[in-house]
Amino acid sequence: MSRRTLWGIGSARAFRVHWALQELGLDYQTKPVRTRTPAMETPEFQLVSPRKKIPVFEDGGLKLFESCAIVSYLARTYGAGDKQLMPIDAAGQARCDEWSYFVATELDGTSLYVIRRHGDLSEIYGESSVAVDCAGEYFVRQVAVPEAEMADGRPYLLGEQFTMADIFLTTCLTWGIRYEQPVPELLLAYRVRMTERSAYKSAFSICYPDL
Ligand SMILES: N[C@@H](CCC(=O)N[C@@H](CS)C(=O)NCC(=O)O)C(=O)O
Structure with a gap:
């Protein structure tokens, strides 16, 4: 065991x-x-x-x-x-943490989970179309940040290395798609590449x- x-x-x-x-x-x-x-x-x-x-x-x-x-x-x-799942140098690890916290707080906690709490889970947390709409607008603004970072054609969020930040970002993109949020084309293609990993x-x- x-x-x-x-x-x-x-x-x-x-x-x-x-x-x-x-x-x-x-x-x-x-x-x-x-x-x-x-x-x-x-x-x-x-x-x-x-x-x-x-x-x-x-x-x-x-x-x-x-x-x-x-x-x-x-x-x-x-x-x-x-x-x-992260760079081995301190600066690279700091960058990896930076992106991981960004995804966890800005995309997961402040955007998608707010949509979930006041949408699917409204019986527990209270129904609020205003909260859902505002969180959706916030998601659109925040998802543009990794889109801009990857506009240089890099394969992964940090560049050439797959890291835990890619795990967090991919799961939030999937969640966003499920909630019918507009995910940029570049990130849709990136997400497909991530889902092809064995x-x-x-x-x-x-x-x-x-x-
Ligand atoms: N921030 C936590 C969130 C954990 C969380 O809320 N998990 C959900 C499932 S995705 C859950 O267990 N919910 C049960 C509940 O809130 O009653 C994490 O990332 O692990």
Whole structure:
């Protein structure tokens, strides 16, 4: 049995961790807990995740929440040889963090999750078409930032190297498409390239077994 366990399937945040694990070639076991299902109510899950959120990742005695922090941990702990999810130099790592935080805060937290909270989850968080519309407008403005960065034709967000920032950006682009947000052509093509990676496909089949 692996020392690593990932709790969570069927969500973009959980998918980030599955994808990172696959990119790094790490073995792990998956606990197929989906959000807002009875699997979240079991004593077993509530012991692991009192905040009732996925993903949760366990590595031996270490337990981590927050998809981006988990992926960052994996990158820093297990990146080696040709399996790296961030640059090895300090400046490159700072740039990678910069883009990762940008995507996590500006695209995920401030745009897409606001649309979700006050749209699909309005029964819990309150219905607000104003919040949904404003968050959509904000998404359009913010997604233009990585579009401008990649206008020089670079294959990845940081340039020539695939990093965890690509994992975060790709998951937010997929989410944006699902929410019928206007994603720029350049980023649509980039997203298709990312989804062709074999690690992406392996992660997808684990995280979305019904699709
Ligand atoms: N910022 C967290 C968000 C975690 C999160 O909200 N997960 C959702 C599924 S994508 C969840 O478990 N929601 C259950 C709930 O809020 O009740 C992360 O990136 O891991």
